[in-house]
Amino acid sequence: MTTPQPKPTPKPGPRPGAPSPVVLAQHATHPVKVPVVAEVTDEQIEAAKGFGSVEGESVIVTIGEDKVTVGDAAGDDPLVPFAKAYYELSASIERFHARLASAELSPKDIDDSLGSIAPQLETPAVVGDIAALRDRFAAVQKEALEARERIQAEREAARAEALKTREHIVAQAEAIAAKPEAQVHWKNDTAELRALLDTWKEAQRNNARIAKDAERELWKRFTAARSGFEKARKHHFAQLDKDNAQVAGRKEDLVAQAERLAESTDWDRTARAFKDLMGEWKTAGRGRRSVDDALWKRFQTAQDAFFEARRSASDAEDEALSGNVEAKEAAVVEAEALLPLTDLETAKRQLRAIQDRFEDAGRVPRADVARLNKRMGAVEKAVRDAEDAQWNSRNPELERRATGAAAQLESAIAELEQDLAAAKEAGDKRKVKEAEEALAARRAWLEQIQGVVN
Structure with missing residues (x-):
């Protein structure tokens, strides 16, 4: 059987009937048209068959100067199935290229x-322009490797950012969990931890x-902080409940005392007792607000009841004493008439009456007590002062x-008079002045003492 002569290899360029190049989107968010193998035209079949031949029972494809057996010859036109397979392989390369542009692939997918694809081009089982298809795949492969590196770098950056x-x-x-208890705002910090979990x-x-190891370690730390x-x-609020219960118990006791005192008519002693209870209330501490408010209302009610009763009793007493x-x-007016004193002994007798x-x-x-006592006290003081003055004037020791x-x-x-005369005779003005001042002082003292003696 005569071996058919290979047809000239077409110059690189678009092949008749080959799929048109697909314009790919630049961003993953844009739709990407993925080529699929439609019905291959007769013209495309003939173009692909130009690179093949049948030798004996085998189908041969010409790749440059080489001839490669691609399969067994069968059927009336053995090259047709292999030509269609060529376009299917070409379409698979374009589909892969389109998926690269859509950023749908992972490094593993690439x-x-x-x-x-590479083994199908290294050991082809198709008939067509294998050299051109290899060149196309080389370009796609280069893009794929670059995309793989880019995707890998982006994923590493995303993982680093996620970490x-x-x-x-x-x-x-951990910062919230490490706060000193005095700085913790339990409501806000609890809400913050819940938000952090979300x-x-x-x-x-x-x-x-x-990485799973890193995630497990971080989750362990996060869980430990939350726990x-x-x-x-829980410890804080348990202690707070305990403290609140103690405060409530103490104030409950104070309220019970106040309610017992509310019925007392021992006005002065009970008023002092209420003052003491108020002091104890202030030092009893603060408990749960709702409980504190309720207890304070009872305490205040008992206190108000006592003091209202005391005011009523006092008003009634004042009315009776008016x-x-x-x-x-x-009596006060009569006492005030003794002033000024002229005869002490007579005034004393009259004052006693x-x-x-x-x-x-x-x-x-009550409103009149201080006023009247003050006026009577003024007269009594005047008499006492007169008695003291009389006693001092007749005191033998003092005399x-x-x-x-x-x-x-x-x-x-x-002596000072002699010194003054000498200073004047000497014309010493400074000594004259000193002697005159000393002499004036001593004469004044002597006058006071003579008044006591006489």
Whole structure:
């Protein structure tokens, strides 16, 4: 059988009937048209058959200077199935290229696709322009490897950012858990930890995956922070409940005492007792607000009831005592008439009688007590002062001391008079002035002492 001569290899360029180049989108968000194998035209079949031949029982494809057996010859036109397979292989390359542009592939998908297509070109089982298809695949392969590196770098950056996000979430949780109890705002910090848990879940759903070991370690730290905070929160509120119960018990006791005192008519002692209870209330501490408010209302009600009763009793007593004011006022007016004192002994006798009438007049309303006592006290003080003055003027010891002091002053005055005369004769103005001042002082003292002695 004569071997058919191979047809000339077509120049590179669009092949008749070959799929047209597909314009690919530049961004993954744009739709990408993926080529598929439609019905291959007769013209395309003939173009592909130009690179093949049948030798004996085999189908041969010409690749440059080489001839490669691609399969067994069968049927009336053995080259047709192999020509159609060529277009299918070409379409698979274009589909892969389109998927690259759509950013739908992972590095593994790229490796798998390259690993699937490359052997079909290395050991072809198709008839067509294998050299051109290899060139096309080489260009696509170059893009694929670049895309693989880019995707890998983007994924590494996304994983790094995701790891950073998780670490930040954990650091925030640990910072909240590490707060001193005095700085913790239990309501806000609890809400913040819940929000951080939601943020963690959101990061798991939407962010890039991180290494499982790193995720397990971060989750362990996050859980430990939340558990530690929750343990501290439970302890805080358990202690708070205990403290509140103690405060409530103490205030309940104070309220019970106040309610018992509310019925007392021992006005002065009970008023002091209420003052003491108020002091204890202030030092009892603060409990749960609702309980504190209810207990305070009871305490205040008991206190108000007592003091209202005391005011009512006092008003009634003042009303009953108002008739004594006139007699007491008359006694005060009579006492004030003794002033100014002219005869001390007579005034003392009269004052004692007036004081008796003042006391016999009885109690008066509170509003009048201080006023009347003050006026009577002023008269009593005037009498006492007069008695003191009379006693001092007749005191023998005081008179003896005054006589001795007068003699000493008289002697000193005589010496100062001699000094003054000498200074004047000498014309010493400074000594004259000093002697005159000393002499004037001693004469004034002598005059005072002579008044006591006489």
